[in-house]
Amino acid sequence: MKRGRKTRQLRSSDRSVDVPNQAAAELPSSPLAEVDQSGPRRCPPPVRHLEPLAQGPEDNNGDGFHNDVDPDDERASPGEGPAAQTSCLDESPPAVCAADDHFQSRTLWQRLQAAGVRSSDAVTYIGATLELFYANIYPIFPVLYRPDADRALDAMRWQPQEGGIWSDRAFSLLAAVCAYTLAVLPPSVSGANWAISEAFFQASKSSLDSYAVADIEKPNSSSVFIRHLHAAWQYTAGRSDVSWYIMGEAIRLALSMRLFDERSYDAMEYIEAQMCRRAFWLLYSSDKSAAVSGRRVIGLSRTLFQRVIPPAYPADLGDQDRVSMTTSDGLEQEFGLSSGFNANHDLWRASEELLAHDDEAAGNPMPESHFVTRIDQNFRCLSAAYYRFQTCLEGLPFVLGFHDAFDATVHSFRFRAADEVRAEVPLALRIQRSNLQITYQALKMVCLRKYPSLFRSPRLDCLDMPAVSIASACSPAGLYAADIPSMVNGSPSSHVGTLDSNTSVSHSAATVPQPEAPFRRHAVIEETIRITRDILFVIHTSGLEVLRLNGEACADKIRIVGASILELLAHQPLGLASTLSRDATKYAELFPHILAMLDSKAADQVGKERG
DSSP states (O other): OOOOSTTOOOOGGGSSEESOSSOOOOOOOOOOSOOOTTSOOSSOOOOOSSSOOOOOTTTOOSSOSOTTOOTTOTTSOTTOOHHHHSOOOOOOOOOOOOTTOTTSHHHHHHHHHHTTEESSOHHHHHHHHHHHHHHHTTTTOOOOOHHHHHHHHHHHHHSOTTTOOOOHHHHHHHHHHHHHHHHHSOHHHHOOOHHHHHHHHHHHHHHHHHTHHHHHHSOOHHHHHHHHHHHHHHHHTTOHHHHHHHHHHHHHHHHHTTTTSGGGGTTSOHHHHHHHHHHHHHHHHHHHHHHHHSOOOOSSOGGGGTTSOOOOOOOOOGGGGEEEEEOTTSOEEEEEHHHHHHHHHHHHHHHHHHHTHHHHHHTSOOOGGGHHHHHHHHHHHHHHHHHHHHTTTTTOOGGGSSSOSOOOSTTTOOOOOTTOOOOOOOHHHHHHHHHHHHHHHHHHHHHHHHOGGGSOOGGGTTSOOOHHHHHGGGSSSTTTTTTSOOEETTEEOTTTTBSSSSOBHHHHHHHSOOOOHHHHHHHHHHHHHHHHHHHHHHHHHHOHHHHHHTHHHHHHHHHHHHHHHHHHHHTOOTTOOHHHHHHHHHHHHHHHHHHHHTTOTHHHHHHHHHO
16 A cells, blocks of 8 residues: 555554653753853753854863863864864854744643653653654764764753843754654654654744844854755655755855855854854755755856865764774775765765756857767767766776675775675665665666667667668657657656757757668667666665655655656557566556655556556
8 A cells, every 4th residue: 555645643542651662862961051140041042053062261261162072072074173174154143032932842842742742741752853863864964973962952951040041042953853754764663654754843933933034144064954954854744846946945054155256265163164064965965865856956067166166075073973894804994984975965066067058059059061070079069078077987996886795996896605694884885875776766867868879779770770870869859769758757848959049959950860760760769778787786775664764855866767667667668678668567556556655645646557
Protein backbone atom coordinates (compact mmCIF):
# COMPACT_ATOMS: atom_id res chain seq x y z
CA MET A 1 0.00 0.00 0.00
CA LYS A 2 1.37 3.41 -0.93
CA ARG A 3 1.70 5.96 1.81
CA GLY A 4 2.53 9.59 1.16
CA ARG A 5 3.59 12.38 3.43
CA LYS A 6 1.38 14.84 1.63
CA THR A 7 -1.65 14.28 3.86
CA ARG A 8 -0.25 13.07 7.14
CA GLN A 9 -2.87 12.79 9.86
CA LEU A 10 -2.38 12.35 13.58
CA ARG A 11 -3.66 8.90 14.34
CA SER A 12 -4.99 7.91 17.72
CA SER A 13 -2.20 5.36 17.98
CA ASP A 14 0.32 8.19 17.61
CA ARG A 15 -0.96 10.23 20.49
CA SER A 16 1.54 8.79 22.95
CA VAL A 17 5.12 9.23 21.80
CA ASP A 18 8.29 8.62 23.76
CA VAL A 19 11.52 10.52 23.53
CA PRO A 20 13.36 9.79 20.24
CA ASN A 21 15.05 6.43 20.33
CA GLN A 22 18.56 7.85 20.48
CA ALA A 23 19.05 9.55 23.82
CA ALA A 24 20.66 12.94 23.96
CA ALA A 25 24.29 12.97 24.98
CA GLU A 26 25.32 14.64 28.21
CA LEU A 27 26.28 18.18 27.27
CA PRO A 28 29.32 19.84 28.80
CA SER A 29 28.80 23.01 30.72
CA SER A 30 30.05 25.76 28.44
CA PRO A 31 28.94 29.28 27.56
CA LEU A 32 26.76 30.10 24.59
CA ALA A 33 23.63 32.09 25.33
CA GLU A 34 24.29 35.69 26.20
CA VAL A 35 22.57 36.71 29.41
CA ASP A 36 20.84 40.02 29.85
CA GLN A 37 22.17 41.15 33.24
CA SER A 38 20.08 44.30 33.43
CA GLY A 39 17.31 42.72 35.48
CA PRO A 40 14.97 39.77 35.79
CA ARG A 41 12.77 38.85 32.86
CA ARG A 42 9.54 36.92 33.09
CA CYS A 43 9.87 34.98 29.88
CA PRO A 44 12.07 31.91 29.53
CA PRO A 45 14.98 32.93 27.34
CA PRO A 46 15.09 31.49 23.79
CA VAL A 47 18.30 29.69 22.81
CA ARG A 48 21.24 31.54 21.35
CA HIS A 49 23.15 30.05 18.40
CA LEU A 50 26.46 31.76 17.97
CA GLU A 51 26.63 34.39 20.70
CA PRO A 52 28.46 34.28 24.05
CA LEU A 53 27.08 33.61 27.46
CA ALA A 54 28.55 36.26 29.75
CA GLN A 55 30.05 34.27 32.60
CA GLY A 56 31.66 37.13 34.46
CA PRO A 57 34.64 39.43 34.11
CA GLU A 58 37.14 36.61 34.28
CA ASP A 59 35.61 34.77 31.29
CA ASN A 60 34.26 37.60 29.21
CA ASN A 61 37.22 38.88 27.23
CA GLY A 62 35.23 40.26 24.35
CA ASP A 63 36.62 37.78 21.86
CA GLY A 64 33.35 35.92 21.32
CA PHE A 65 31.84 32.76 22.64
CA HIS A 66 34.63 30.35 21.67
CA ASN A 67 36.76 31.52 24.58
CA ASP A 68 37.15 27.97 25.82
CA VAL A 69 38.88 26.73 22.67
CA ASP A 70 42.20 25.21 23.56
CA PRO A 71 44.86 26.24 21.03
CA ASP A 72 46.46 22.84 21.52
CA ASP A 73 43.20 20.99 21.01
CA GLU A 74 43.46 18.72 18.00
CA ARG A 75 40.02 19.87 16.91
CA ALA A 76 41.27 23.39 16.28
CA SER A 77 42.09 24.11 12.67
CA PRO A 78 45.79 23.94 11.82
CA GLY A 79 47.45 27.27 12.33
CA GLU A 80 44.37 28.77 13.95
CA GLY A 81 44.48 29.99 17.54
CA PRO A 82 41.55 30.80 19.81
CA ALA A 83 40.97 34.20 18.26
CA ALA A 84 40.73 32.70 14.79
CA GLN A 85 38.26 30.11 16.04
CA THR A 86 35.96 32.82 17.39
CA SER A 87 32.64 33.46 15.71
CA CYS A 88 32.34 36.97 14.33
CA LEU A 89 28.56 37.01 14.42
CA ASP A 90 27.01 40.34 15.07
CA GLU A 91 24.74 40.70 18.04
CA SER A 92 21.52 38.81 17.60
CA PRO A 93 18.40 40.94 17.10
CA PRO A 94 16.79 41.75 20.46
CA ALA A 95 14.24 39.19 21.50
CA VAL A 96 10.65 40.16 22.01
CA CYS A 97 9.94 39.06 25.55
CA ALA A 98 6.44 38.79 26.96
CA ALA A 99 5.03 36.64 29.72
CA ASP A 100 3.07 34.26 27.59
CA ASP A 101 4.49 34.59 24.05
CA HIS A 102 3.36 31.65 21.95
CA PHE A 103 6.90 30.85 20.84
CA GLN A 104 8.35 30.55 24.31
CA SER A 105 9.78 27.20 25.21
CA ARG A 106 7.01 26.50 27.69
CA THR A 107 4.42 27.02 24.95
CA LEU A 108 6.37 24.73 22.64
CA TRP A 109 6.42 22.18 25.43
CA GLN A 110 2.65 22.40 25.76
CA ARG A 111 2.31 21.75 22.02
CA LEU A 112 4.68 18.81 22.20
CA GLN A 113 2.74 17.31 25.07
CA ALA A 114 -0.50 17.77 23.15
CA ALA A 115 1.11 15.93 20.22
CA GLY A 116 1.92 12.97 22.46
CA VAL A 117 5.48 13.60 23.67
CA ARG A 118 6.27 11.96 26.99
CA SER A 119 9.53 13.40 28.26
CA SER A 120 10.69 15.23 31.35
CA ASP A 121 10.97 18.58 29.57
CA ALA A 122 11.32 20.24 26.17
CA VAL A 123 15.09 20.66 26.42
CA THR A 124 15.64 16.94 26.89
CA TYR A 125 13.47 16.18 23.89
CA ILE A 126 15.25 18.80 21.76
CA GLY A 127 18.61 17.34 22.77
CA ALA A 128 17.53 13.82 21.80
CA THR A 129 16.22 15.07 18.46
CA LEU A 130 19.48 16.87 17.74
CA GLU A 131 21.35 13.61 18.33
CA LEU A 132 19.16 12.06 15.64
CA PHE A 133 19.99 14.99 13.37
CA TYR A 134 23.74 14.56 13.78
CA ALA A 135 23.54 10.84 13.08
CA ASN A 136 21.14 10.87 10.13
CA ILE A 137 20.71 14.30 8.51
CA TYR A 138 23.94 16.17 9.18
CA PRO A 139 26.09 14.32 6.57
CA ILE A 140 24.24 16.04 3.71
CA PHE A 141 22.74 19.01 5.59
CA PRO A 142 25.48 20.29 7.96
CA VAL A 143 23.73 23.35 9.34
CA LEU A 144 24.86 23.18 12.99
CA TYR A 145 28.20 23.71 14.64
CA ARG A 146 27.92 21.23 17.47
CA PRO A 147 29.78 23.10 20.24
CA ASP A 148 27.41 26.04 19.80
CA ALA A 149 24.34 23.84 19.90
CA ASP A 150 25.66 22.14 23.03
CA ARG A 151 26.16 25.49 24.74
CA ALA A 152 22.69 26.57 23.69
CA LEU A 153 21.16 23.48 25.26
CA ASP A 154 23.17 24.08 28.41
CA ALA A 155 21.85 27.60 28.59
CA MET A 156 18.29 26.38 28.11
CA ARG A 157 18.68 23.71 30.74
CA TRP A 158 20.51 25.54 33.53
CA GLN A 159 19.91 29.24 33.13
CA PRO A 160 17.15 30.36 35.53
CA GLN A 161 14.04 31.42 33.69
CA GLU A 162 13.96 34.71 35.59
CA GLY A 163 17.62 35.44 35.07
CA GLY A 164 18.11 36.20 31.40
CA ILE A 165 17.07 35.98 27.81
CA TRP A 166 18.08 33.61 25.04
CA SER A 167 18.40 34.52 21.40
CA ASP A 168 15.30 34.09 19.26
CA ARG A 169 17.58 33.37 16.32
CA ALA A 170 19.08 30.32 18.01
CA PHE A 171 15.69 29.10 19.18
CA SER A 172 14.40 29.39 15.60
CA LEU A 173 17.37 27.45 14.25
CA LEU A 174 17.24 24.58 16.73
CA ALA A 175 13.47 24.26 16.40
CA ALA A 176 13.77 24.25 12.59
CA VAL A 177 16.43 21.52 12.75
CA CYS A 178 14.15 19.43 14.97
CA ALA A 179 11.17 20.01 12.67
CA TYR A 180 13.01 18.90 9.54
CA THR A 181 14.70 15.96 11.24
CA LEU A 182 11.42 14.52 12.52
CA ALA A 183 9.74 15.17 9.16
CA VAL A 184 12.35 13.15 7.25
CA LEU A 185 13.05 10.33 9.69
CA PRO A 186 10.59 7.44 9.63
CA PRO A 187 8.68 6.88 12.90
CA SER A 188 10.57 3.62 13.36
CA VAL A 189 13.72 5.69 13.90
CA SER A 190 12.41 8.84 15.58
CA GLY A 191 9.37 7.52 17.42
CA ALA A 192 7.64 10.80 16.46
CA ASN A 193 4.48 11.55 14.54
CA TRP A 194 3.90 14.38 12.08
CA ALA A 195 2.21 16.59 14.68
CA ILE A 196 5.43 16.77 16.68
CA SER A 197 7.39 17.90 13.63
CA GLU A 198 4.72 20.49 12.89
CA ALA A 199 4.86 21.80 16.48
CA PHE A 200 8.58 22.45 16.09
CA PHE A 201 8.06 24.11 12.72
CA GLN A 202 5.38 26.45 14.04
CA ALA A 203 7.57 27.36 17.02
CA SER A 204 10.51 28.14 14.74
CA LYS A 205 8.38 30.18 12.35
CA SER A 206 6.74 32.16 15.16
CA SER A 207 10.10 32.95 16.67
CA LEU A 208 11.49 34.07 13.31
CA ASP A 209 8.47 36.30 12.70
CA SER A 210 9.12 38.07 16.00
CA TYR A 211 12.46 39.47 14.83
CA ALA A 212 12.21 39.19 11.02
CA VAL A 213 12.97 42.84 10.27
CA ALA A 214 16.07 42.90 12.46
CA ASP A 215 17.17 39.57 10.99
CA ILE A 216 16.96 40.90 7.44
CA GLU A 217 18.87 44.03 8.38
CA LYS A 218 21.59 42.09 10.18
CA PRO A 219 21.71 38.54 8.76
CA ASN A 220 24.21 35.79 9.47
CA SER A 221 24.60 32.12 8.58
CA SER A 222 21.76 31.14 10.92
CA SER A 223 19.42 33.52 9.07
CA VAL A 224 20.00 31.60 5.84
CA PHE A 225 19.90 28.17 7.47
CA ILE A 226 16.56 28.83 9.20
CA ARG A 227 14.81 29.76 5.96
CA HIS A 228 16.44 26.88 4.10
CA LEU A 229 15.20 24.45 6.75
CA HIS A 230 11.71 25.97 6.59
CA ALA A 231 11.71 25.50 2.81
CA ALA A 232 12.90 21.90 3.16
CA TRP A 233 10.19 21.18 5.73
CA GLN A 234 7.47 22.59 3.47
CA TYR A 235 8.79 20.51 0.58
CA THR A 236 8.65 17.37 2.69
CA ALA A 237 5.09 18.31 3.66
CA GLY A 238 4.13 18.38 -0.03
CA ARG A 239 3.89 22.15 -0.48
CA SER A 240 6.46 22.69 -3.21
CA ASP A 241 5.25 26.19 -4.18
CA VAL A 242 5.50 27.41 -0.59
CA SER A 243 8.91 25.77 -0.31
CA TRP A 244 10.15 27.56 -3.43
CA TYR A 245 8.93 30.91 -2.12
CA ILE A 246 10.73 30.48 1.20
CA MET A 247 13.84 29.28 -0.62
CA GLY A 248 13.75 32.56 -2.50
CA GLU A 249 13.97 34.43 0.81
CA ALA A 250 17.08 32.45 1.75
CA ILE A 251 18.61 33.15 -1.66
CA ARG A 252 17.96 36.88 -1.36
CA LEU A 253 19.58 36.96 2.07
CA ALA A 254 22.63 35.14 0.72
CA LEU A 255 22.85 37.65 -2.12
CA SER A 256 22.52 40.60 0.25
CA MET A 257 25.40 39.16 2.29
CA ARG A 258 27.37 38.65 -0.98
CA LEU A 259 28.15 35.09 -0.02
CA PHE A 260 28.98 34.41 -3.68
CA ASP A 261 32.13 36.55 -3.35
CA GLU A 262 35.17 35.15 -1.56
CA ARG A 263 36.14 38.63 -0.37
CA SER A 264 33.00 38.79 1.77
CA TYR A 265 34.46 36.13 4.05
CA ASP A 266 37.60 38.11 4.88
CA ALA A 267 35.87 40.07 7.64
CA MET A 268 34.31 36.99 9.24
CA GLU A 269 35.72 34.93 12.07
CA TYR A 270 36.69 31.38 11.23
CA ILE A 271 33.62 29.46 12.43
CA GLU A 272 31.10 31.92 11.04
CA ALA A 273 32.93 31.98 7.71
CA GLN A 274 32.78 28.19 7.51
CA MET A 275 29.07 28.15 8.32
CA CYS A 276 28.39 30.87 5.73
CA ARG A 277 30.25 28.81 3.12
CA ARG A 278 28.03 25.85 3.96
CA ALA A 279 24.94 28.04 3.79
CA PHE A 280 25.82 29.36 0.33
CA TRP A 281 26.81 26.08 -1.30
CA LEU A 282 23.82 24.25 0.19
CA LEU A 283 21.57 26.90 -1.34
CA TYR A 284 23.44 26.74 -4.64
CA SER A 285 22.97 22.98 -5.00
CA SER A 286 19.36 23.02 -3.74
CA ASP A 287 18.56 25.71 -6.28
CA LYS A 288 19.76 23.49 -9.14
CA SER A 289 17.92 20.50 -7.72
CA ALA A 290 14.68 22.48 -7.71
CA ALA A 291 15.31 23.51 -11.31
CA VAL A 292 15.65 19.88 -12.39
CA SER A 293 12.96 18.17 -10.32
CA GLY A 294 10.49 21.04 -9.98
CA ARG A 295 11.03 22.92 -13.26
CA ARG A 296 11.94 26.07 -11.39
CA VAL A 297 13.98 28.99 -12.65
CA ILE A 298 17.60 28.92 -11.51
CA GLY A 299 18.05 31.62 -8.89
CA LEU A 300 21.78 31.29 -8.13
CA SER A 301 23.40 31.15 -11.54
CA ARG A 302 27.09 30.72 -12.26
CA THR A 303 26.96 34.19 -13.83
CA LEU A 304 27.28 35.46 -10.25
CA PHE A 305 30.94 34.46 -10.38
CA GLN A 306 31.85 36.39 -13.53
CA ARG A 307 33.40 39.40 -11.77
CA VAL A 308 34.26 37.90 -8.40
CA ILE A 309 36.25 35.03 -6.95
CA PRO A 310 33.81 32.19 -6.14
CA PRO A 311 33.79 31.25 -2.46
CA ALA A 312 35.94 28.33 -1.42
CA TYR A 313 34.26 25.17 -0.23
CA PRO A 314 33.82 24.67 3.52
CA ALA A 315 36.32 22.65 5.54
CA ASP A 316 35.85 20.00 8.21
CA LEU A 317 35.06 21.39 11.66
CA GLY A 318 36.80 19.10 14.08
CA ASP A 319 35.56 15.75 15.32
CA GLN A 320 31.96 16.28 14.25
CA ASP A 321 33.10 16.03 10.62
CA ARG A 322 35.32 12.97 10.98
CA VAL A 323 34.36 9.32 10.75
CA SER A 324 36.55 6.23 10.71
CA MET A 325 36.13 2.65 9.59
CA THR A 326 38.10 -0.56 9.58
CA THR A 327 38.68 -1.74 6.02
CA SER A 328 38.48 -5.36 4.94
CA ASP A 329 42.27 -5.66 5.23
CA GLY A 330 42.12 -4.61 8.88
CA LEU A 331 43.39 -1.06 8.50
CA GLU A 332 41.81 1.87 10.31
CA GLN A 333 40.92 4.62 7.85
CA GLU A 334 39.59 8.10 8.63
CA PHE A 335 37.37 10.15 6.34
CA GLY A 336 36.26 13.77 6.44
CA LEU A 337 32.60 14.46 5.72
CA SER A 338 33.49 17.56 3.74
CA SER A 339 34.72 15.35 0.86
CA GLY A 340 31.26 14.01 0.11
CA PHE A 341 29.54 17.28 0.95
CA ASN A 342 31.72 19.30 -1.42
CA ALA A 343 31.60 16.64 -4.15
CA ASN A 344 27.85 17.18 -4.31
CA HIS A 345 28.46 20.85 -5.12
CA ASP A 346 31.01 19.86 -7.79
CA LEU A 347 28.35 17.66 -9.35
CA TRP A 348 25.72 20.40 -9.52
CA ARG A 349 28.21 23.01 -10.74
CA ALA A 350 29.32 20.72 -13.55
CA SER A 351 25.73 19.95 -14.53
CA GLU A 352 24.78 23.63 -14.62
CA GLU A 353 26.85 24.11 -17.77
CA LEU A 354 24.59 21.59 -19.47
CA LEU A 355 21.34 22.72 -17.87
CA ALA A 356 21.92 26.37 -18.80
CA HIS A 357 23.41 25.82 -22.27
CA ASP A 358 20.18 26.57 -24.16
CA ASP A 359 19.64 29.85 -22.36
CA GLU A 360 23.17 31.03 -23.07
CA ALA A 361 22.89 30.04 -26.74
CA ALA A 362 19.59 31.90 -27.06
CA GLY A 363 21.20 35.03 -25.66
CA ASN A 364 23.88 35.00 -28.40
CA PRO A 365 22.09 34.61 -31.76
CA MET A 366 24.13 34.37 -34.96
CA PRO A 367 23.31 35.13 -38.60
CA GLU A 368 21.76 32.30 -40.56
CA SER A 369 24.83 32.08 -42.79
CA HIS A 370 26.88 31.02 -39.76
CA PHE A 371 24.43 28.32 -38.68
CA VAL A 372 26.53 25.23 -39.49
CA THR A 373 29.59 26.78 -37.83
CA ARG A 374 27.47 27.65 -34.84
CA ILE A 375 26.14 24.14 -34.31
CA ASP A 376 29.62 22.67 -34.65
CA GLN A 377 30.87 25.06 -31.96
CA ASN A 378 27.89 24.21 -29.78
CA PHE A 379 28.55 20.52 -30.10
CA ARG A 380 32.18 20.98 -29.09
CA CYS A 381 31.14 23.07 -26.07
CA LEU A 382 28.52 20.54 -25.07
CA SER A 383 30.95 17.64 -25.41
CA ALA A 384 33.53 19.40 -23.24
CA ALA A 385 30.90 20.31 -20.64
CA TYR A 386 29.58 16.76 -20.54
CA TYR A 387 33.09 15.38 -20.12
CA ARG A 388 33.60 17.66 -17.11
CA PHE A 389 30.29 16.48 -15.69
CA GLN A 390 31.09 12.82 -16.33
CA THR A 391 34.44 13.02 -14.54
CA CYS A 392 33.58 15.39 -11.68
CA LEU A 393 33.24 12.56 -9.13
CA GLU A 394 36.61 11.00 -9.87
CA GLY A 395 39.09 11.02 -7.04
CA LEU A 396 36.51 10.48 -4.30
CA PRO A 397 37.17 8.01 -1.47
CA PHE A 398 36.18 4.55 -2.66
CA VAL A 399 33.37 4.32 -0.09
CA LEU A 400 31.57 7.15 -1.92
CA GLY A 401 32.02 5.63 -5.37
CA PHE A 402 29.59 3.74 -7.56
CA HIS A 403 31.36 0.45 -6.79
CA ASP A 404 31.93 0.95 -3.08
CA ALA A 405 32.74 -2.63 -2.13
CA PHE A 406 36.48 -2.47 -2.77
CA ASP A 407 39.40 -0.08 -3.02
CA ALA A 408 40.93 -0.43 -6.48
CA THR A 409 44.52 0.25 -5.46
CA VAL A 410 47.55 -2.03 -5.60
CA HIS A 411 47.96 -2.29 -1.83
CA SER A 412 44.23 -2.78 -1.11
CA PHE A 413 42.89 -4.90 -3.97
CA ARG A 414 42.49 -8.60 -3.33
CA PHE A 415 40.29 -11.48 -4.38
CA ARG A 416 37.25 -12.00 -2.23
CA ALA A 417 37.25 -15.07 -0.03
CA ALA A 418 34.12 -17.16 0.39
CA ASP A 419 33.90 -16.36 4.10
CA GLU A 420 34.95 -12.72 3.84
CA VAL A 421 32.73 -10.22 5.61
CA ARG A 422 32.48 -6.82 4.01
CA ALA A 423 33.77 -3.91 6.08
CA GLU A 424 31.05 -1.93 7.83
CA VAL A 425 30.81 1.53 6.26
CA PRO A 426 29.72 4.31 8.66
CA LEU A 427 26.16 5.51 8.18
CA ALA A 428 27.29 9.06 7.38
CA LEU A 429 29.32 7.86 4.40
CA ARG A 430 26.53 5.60 3.17
CA ILE A 431 24.13 8.55 3.24
CA GLN A 432 26.57 10.69 1.26
CA ARG A 433 27.28 7.95 -1.25
CA SER A 434 23.58 7.39 -1.90
CA ASN A 435 22.99 11.11 -2.38
CA LEU A 436 25.92 11.54 -4.77
CA GLN A 437 25.36 8.49 -6.95
CA ILE A 438 21.58 8.87 -7.28
CA THR A 439 21.99 12.55 -8.14
CA TYR A 440 24.61 11.66 -10.74
CA GLN A 441 22.43 9.05 -12.46
CA ALA A 442 19.39 11.34 -12.47
CA LEU A 443 21.41 14.16 -14.03
CA LYS A 444 22.76 11.76 -16.64
CA MET A 445 19.18 10.93 -17.58
CA VAL A 446 18.29 14.62 -17.82
CA CYS A 447 21.30 15.17 -20.10
CA LEU A 448 20.31 12.21 -22.26
CA ARG A 449 16.80 13.57 -22.80
CA LYS A 450 18.04 17.08 -23.47
CA TYR A 451 21.16 16.30 -25.54
CA PRO A 452 20.84 12.76 -26.92
CA SER A 453 23.66 13.37 -29.38
CA LEU A 454 26.17 13.24 -26.53
CA PHE A 455 25.52 9.52 -26.09
CA ARG A 456 26.76 7.41 -28.98
CA SER A 457 25.76 3.80 -29.37
CA PRO A 458 28.52 1.25 -30.06
CA ARG A 459 26.37 0.22 -33.03
CA LEU A 460 27.11 3.59 -34.67
CA ASP A 461 30.87 3.29 -34.41
CA CYS A 462 31.07 0.85 -37.30
CA LEU A 463 29.21 3.19 -39.66
CA ASP A 464 30.98 5.46 -42.12
CA MET A 465 29.10 8.58 -41.06
CA PRO A 466 29.93 12.02 -42.43
CA ALA A 467 31.60 14.19 -39.83
CA VAL A 468 29.09 16.95 -40.38
CA SER A 469 26.25 14.69 -39.24
CA ILE A 470 27.79 14.52 -35.77
CA ALA A 471 27.93 18.29 -35.66
CA SER A 472 24.28 18.41 -36.69
CA ALA A 473 23.34 16.60 -33.53
CA CYS A 474 24.23 19.39 -31.13
CA SER A 475 20.78 20.90 -30.99
CA PRO A 476 18.68 19.90 -27.99
CA ALA A 477 16.36 17.91 -30.27
CA GLY A 478 19.42 16.52 -32.03
CA LEU A 479 19.44 13.01 -33.44
CA TYR A 480 16.69 11.40 -31.45
CA ALA A 481 14.02 13.89 -30.45
CA ALA A 482 11.85 12.92 -33.40
CA ASP A 483 11.84 9.32 -32.21
CA ILE A 484 11.59 9.66 -28.42
CA PRO A 485 10.41 12.96 -26.90
CA SER A 486 12.97 14.77 -24.81
CA MET A 487 11.83 14.71 -21.22
CA VAL A 488 12.76 16.38 -17.96
CA ASN A 489 10.92 15.58 -14.74
CA GLY A 490 8.83 12.88 -16.37
CA SER A 491 7.10 14.97 -19.04
CA PRO A 492 8.07 16.40 -22.44
CA SER A 493 10.32 19.38 -21.95
CA SER A 494 8.82 22.56 -23.30
CA HIS A 495 12.16 24.13 -24.23
CA VAL A 496 13.53 21.17 -26.16
CA GLY A 497 13.11 21.47 -29.89
CA THR A 498 14.94 24.67 -30.77
CA LEU A 499 18.60 25.52 -30.82
CA ASP A 500 17.91 29.12 -29.89
CA SER A 501 15.12 31.64 -30.19
CA ASN A 502 15.79 32.31 -33.89
CA THR A 503 16.70 28.90 -35.29
CA SER A 504 14.50 25.83 -35.39
CA VAL A 505 15.55 22.21 -35.42
CA SER A 506 13.76 21.59 -38.69
CA HIS A 507 16.23 24.01 -40.30
CA SER A 508 19.07 21.93 -38.88
CA ALA A 509 17.60 18.70 -40.17
CA ALA A 510 17.19 20.16 -43.63
CA THR A 511 20.71 21.57 -43.70
CA VAL A 512 22.75 18.62 -42.47
CA PRO A 513 22.20 14.88 -43.10
CA GLN A 514 21.60 12.56 -40.17
CA PRO A 515 22.30 8.84 -39.65
CA GLU A 516 19.67 6.18 -40.11
CA ALA A 517 16.74 6.27 -37.67
CA PRO A 518 17.12 2.71 -36.28
CA PHE A 519 20.61 3.50 -35.03
CA ARG A 520 19.44 6.81 -33.63
CA ARG A 521 16.82 4.96 -31.61
CA HIS A 522 19.18 2.31 -30.31
CA ALA A 523 21.65 4.83 -28.89
CA VAL A 524 19.00 6.48 -26.72
CA ILE A 525 17.30 3.21 -25.80
CA GLU A 526 20.50 1.51 -24.72
CA GLU A 527 21.69 4.50 -22.69
CA THR A 528 18.29 4.92 -21.02
CA ILE A 529 18.32 1.28 -19.94
CA ARG A 530 21.95 1.52 -18.81
CA ILE A 531 21.24 4.54 -16.59
CA THR A 532 18.16 2.82 -15.21
CA ARG A 533 20.15 -0.29 -14.37
CA ASP A 534 22.85 1.78 -12.68
CA ILE A 535 20.48 3.74 -10.46
CA LEU A 536 18.73 0.51 -9.45
CA PHE A 537 22.14 -0.84 -8.42
CA VAL A 538 22.73 2.25 -6.26
CA ILE A 539 19.26 1.89 -4.74
CA HIS A 540 19.89 -1.79 -4.01
CA THR A 541 23.30 -1.23 -2.42
CA SER A 542 22.15 1.82 -0.43
CA GLY A 543 19.27 0.23 1.43
CA LEU A 544 15.80 1.53 2.17
CA GLU A 545 16.58 3.41 5.38
CA VAL A 546 19.54 5.27 3.86
CA LEU A 547 17.39 6.35 0.92
CA ARG A 548 14.73 7.66 3.29
CA LEU A 549 17.33 9.70 5.15
CA ASN A 550 18.12 11.54 1.93
CA GLY A 551 14.64 13.01 1.97
CA GLU A 552 12.07 13.83 -0.67
CA ALA A 553 14.66 15.27 -3.06
CA CYS A 554 16.19 11.79 -3.40
CA ALA A 555 12.79 10.33 -4.27
CA ASP A 556 12.32 13.03 -6.90
CA LYS A 557 15.57 12.05 -8.60
CA ILE A 558 14.54 8.40 -8.62
CA ARG A 559 11.23 9.47 -10.14
CA ILE A 560 13.03 11.25 -12.99
CA VAL A 561 14.66 7.99 -14.04
CA GLY A 562 11.48 5.97 -13.49
CA ALA A 563 9.44 8.38 -15.59
CA SER A 564 12.08 8.22 -18.34
CA ILE A 565 11.86 4.45 -18.68
CA LEU A 566 8.07 4.70 -18.72
CA GLU A 567 8.30 7.33 -21.44
CA LEU A 568 10.54 5.02 -23.42
CA LEU A 569 7.99 2.21 -23.25
CA ALA A 570 5.14 4.56 -24.15
CA HIS A 571 6.97 5.60 -27.33
CA GLN A 572 8.47 2.20 -28.06
CA PRO A 573 9.65 2.28 -31.67
CA LEU A 574 9.01 -0.56 -34.06
CA GLY A 575 11.82 -3.05 -34.17
CA LEU A 576 12.97 -2.55 -30.60
CA ALA A 577 15.02 -5.59 -29.67
CA SER A 578 13.08 -8.02 -27.54
CA THR A 579 15.86 -8.13 -24.92
CA LEU A 580 15.82 -4.35 -24.53
CA SER A 581 12.04 -4.38 -24.36
CA ARG A 582 12.03 -7.01 -21.62
CA ASP A 583 14.63 -5.09 -19.62
CA ALA A 584 12.74 -1.82 -19.97
CA THR A 585 9.46 -3.42 -18.88
CA LYS A 586 11.10 -5.18 -15.94
CA TYR A 587 12.75 -2.00 -14.69
CA ALA A 588 9.65 0.12 -15.19
CA GLU A 589 7.64 -2.13 -12.90
CA LEU A 590 10.13 -1.57 -10.07
CA PHE A 591 9.92 2.20 -9.69
CA PRO A 592 6.37 2.63 -8.34
CA HIS A 593 7.15 -0.14 -5.85
CA ILE A 594 10.42 1.50 -4.74
CA LEU A 595 8.87 4.94 -4.35
CA ALA A 596 5.95 3.54 -2.40
CA MET A 597 8.41 1.84 -0.05
CA LEU A 598 10.12 5.20 0.42
CA ASP A 599 6.79 6.64 1.59
CA SER A 600 7.23 9.27 -1.10
CA LYS A 601 4.88 11.70 -2.82
CA ALA A 602 6.73 10.85 -6.03
CA ALA A 603 5.17 7.36 -5.96
CA ASP A 604 1.76 8.76 -6.83
CA GLN A 605 3.19 10.73 -9.75
CA VAL A 606 4.95 7.73 -11.29
CA GLY A 607 1.85 5.63 -10.75
CA LYS A 608 -0.20 8.15 -12.73
CA GLU A 609 2.37 8.24 -15.53
CA ARG A 610 2.48 4.45 -15.65
CA GLY A 611 -1.31 4.14 -15.68
